[in-house]
Amino acid sequence: MPRPLWAGAISFGLVTIPVKIVSATEDHDVHFHRVHLADMGRVRTRKVCELDGEVVSQDEIGKGYEIAKDQTVAVTDEELEQMPLPTAKAIEIAAFVDAGTIDPVRISDSYYLAADGQVAAKPYTLLRKALQRSSKVAVAKFAWHGRERLGLLRIREGAIVLHSLKWPDEVRSPQELAPREVEVGEEEIEQALQLAERMTIEDLSGFHGEYREALENIIAAKSEGKPLPSPAGEGKQGKGEVVDLMAALNASVKAAKESRGENGEDATVHEMRPSKKTSRKTTAKKTASSKGTAAKKTTASKKTAGKKAASKRRSAS
Template identity: 35%
Template sequence: MARAVWSGSLTFGLVTLPVQLATATESHTVRFHQLERGTSDRVRNKRVNERTGKEVPYDKIVKGYDTGDGEYVVIEPAELDEITPGRSQAIEISGFVELEAIEPAYFDSTYFLQPRKEHANVYGLLRDALAETGRAGIAVMSMRQKDYLVAVHEQGGVLVMHTLHWADEVRDPHETLDNLPSRSKASAKERKMAAQLIEAMAMEWDPHDFRDRTQERVRELVEAKRTGETVERAEKPPESTNVVDLMSMLEASVDQARSGRTSKGSKKTGQAKAGGSRKSGKKKSQPDLGELTRDELYQLATDAEVPGRSRMNRAELEKAVARSARSAA
């Protein structure tokens, strides 16, 4: 059970709902310590005076704002404490907006809201009303000596709160980016083909379909180093598409996407037939491994938990996947 990071009340109108905040996400990044090469000695960071090189104790450190001309405005920690807000006791919703109206760039951190048991009915009322209207409550709250703009809405049967970036923190893309085309020079045929490619690659959103390959390979590298083995280098990224070949690449992509969808559909149909004909002793058909890419083979090997898969080349992956499929049959 996640520890509550904030406790207080959520208010809307004259209704007050005691709630607790719990972080909605956690990092799966592999953590490393810094060591001196050739030893197991930890390397620590120290706060040092850059002029004298001497370490400075924490209670001797103040904050300095660079005015841009080499001078600093010095701010004492106590002075910040006097002007910054303490932890607010309430999330006071000032109004409700369409959830879809909040641009994705504004979203920052995500928290789950949970009620006290005796206030479950009020919690359920707000949750269901937000789900029905598709709106999010907007409020400003204080937490960790900072003000936060937040949005509260329903997701998966739970009240969810997002901290949002302030308006002046979100950059204007037209001022930030240099090479945005004012208008696409693509032909009508190319635009139509691009739309067909998007439709051919349409899919249902399921985050469980995706994996952090980098972190998987980092863990495999750690295990390989621990056991004295080696790990294969990552494949090079694909080259940029030549503008002259754009139409042919679009057509080939549409064909590939459609054939991929057909093969997936055939695979599901084959699985259904195999499941319904087990009594007759028919075996489930396997995909043609020779037509799969190395990444697709690697995914099959990951699903089958093939040991040492990160160190295998394409041919070795194909053999390992085939061997695993025969063992499972």
């Protein structure tokens, strides 16, 4: 089990559920060191006080808030932990809402909530079953990394998941980004829907990051002194290039059909069929060849018959 990041309790009315927060995701990215290219020595970040120019250790560094120019107030971690907030050590459920009403743009990091001890087993199970039967999600407030946050509680494979949410005023409006209204034909919409239907899948587990794999191949090639892998070909569609939307949709639907196979199977099978022109040429060649062979056989037969007749005349004389 991963190391817990936080320990506290879920506050569900008068019910208290001791829990620990565990990260729900893992980092599989390839991480680089900053190095001096001349000798490959590591380049470190030095924390220096701008007043005396001295290098400062982590133990000497704290939090400060600038209330005016040249006036900063220090705030300690202990003071933050002792703030008079009901959410300081609790995930306080404030409401229940339909899952469909939550804008995905507001969802940030995800964490698992693990029951902290046997005493938490029954109330944890109670909240889990209540969420499952109601088909709703719980909205909660909690303190995290020095500030109060909004959270979302839902169920995933029997465990309660906490999603950190953006506050409503933290989400920008996209209105100024939307394009002006344009006419889109019903036929184009139907083709787009057909393409979406062809591309619909039930499981996302087959997706994987190709960037990390390509990066690992580059690192392996450089470490072994081998040539670097060839770069991938650039896309056919150039930036800003105007295309025939209907033709692009038709081609996309056709490609999606081929990728799934005739019977909807996830396989691509290409049957090699000669074109009509090729078929005509092949037939013509076969006919010509047959005629030539027949003519040769007729000539050979005549020559053989002539030799036999001459032989009989010599024998008679």
